[in-house]
Amino acid sequence: xxxxxxxxxxxxxxxxxxxxxxxxxxxxxxxxxxxxxxxxxxxxxxxxxxxxxxxxxxxxxxxxxxxxxxxxxxxxxxxxxxxxxxxxxxxxxxxxxxxxxxxxxxxxxxxxxxxxxxxxxxxxxxxxxxxxxxxxxxxxxxxxxxxxxxxxxxxxxxxxxxxxxxxxxxxxxxxxxxxxxxxxxxxxxxxxxxxxxxxxxxxxxxxxxxxxxxxxxxxxxxxxxxxxxxxxxxxxxxxxxxxxxxxxxxxxxxxxxxxxxxxxxxxxxxxxxxxxxxxxxxxxxxxx
Numbered sequence: 358x359x360x361x362x363x364x365x366x367x368x369x370x371x372x373x374x375x376x377x378x379x380x381x382x383x384x385x386x387x388x389x390x391x392x393x394x395x396x397x398x399x400x401x402x403x404x405x406x407x408x409x410x411x412x413x414x415x416x417x418x419x420x421x422x423x424x425x426x427x428x429x430x431x432x433x434x435x436x437x438x439x440x441x442x443x444x445x446x447x448x449x450x451x452x453x454x455x456x457x458x459x460x461x462x463x464x465x466x467x468x469x470x471x472x473x474x475x476x477x478x479x480x481x482x483x484x485x486x487x488x489x490x491x492x493x494x495x496x497x498x499x500x501x502x503x504x505x506x507x508x509x510x511x512x513x514x515x516x517x518x519x520x521x522x523x524x525x526x527x528x529x530x531x532x533x534x535x536x537x538x539x540x541x542x543x544x545x546x547x548x549x550x551x552x553x554x555x556x557x558x559x560x561x562x563x564x565x566x567x568x569x570x571x572x573x574x575x576x577x578x579x580x581x582x583x584x585x586x587x588x589x590x591x592x593x594x595x596x597x598x599x600x601x602x603x604x605x606x607x608x609x610x611x612x613x614x615x616x617x618x619x620x621x622x623x624x625x626x627x628x629x630x631x632x633x634x635x636x637x638x639x640x641x642x643x644x645x
Contacts, residue, residue, distance in 0.1 A: 481579035
């Protein structure tokens, strides 16, 4: 009984292509892990081992830490995953499956370079335009915009450059909020929402090559209607309280002035009375 799922005759390896920054999984197709010992190599250097009987895993790094912590080996299937892959990880990967016989499987891995744009920080309700940076549209055949929270896998819009025909995707989250410029291919997203946070990928293709460019967009949540109403109500209450404080202060201050004026009048009256009672009458002497 074969330990490996049957494959077409004459196929000794696979060609795998992946975009920079994505994970990639190289599958063993082994059906009975208990009877095999697996050895994974990259450019003739061992990077992983798995004892199917004990499920013991050993991982190795090569070329001065080229993989760092990116390697992951599944102890149930023996498949090798490389996370956050880079162009430097392109090359030939070899799998040896050792049992009563030794089988070899190769993977020719190509990692497509992705141009990374700056992070776009926006607030909820704003608009953002993702620029292609392309100056000569006629050199290309097709532009596609994709989106995903982590990995772009949803089609938003595409333009066939020769015919200027624009097609938008069917994601209801973006209904009536997308605009694709016919002249530059730039994508504008209006009335941003927190769910628009994620990775936007531009794919530009012609007969010779495909270019990828990614944009990271972060949308900061705004205030909900309830919060806005609460803030408005609080502002009104603060205003009313301020007016009442001013009125109270003015009332108290005017009362003090009134009392002070009465006291001043009383003092003047007392002073007048005192002057009248203390008037000096000269004494006359009879000289006769």
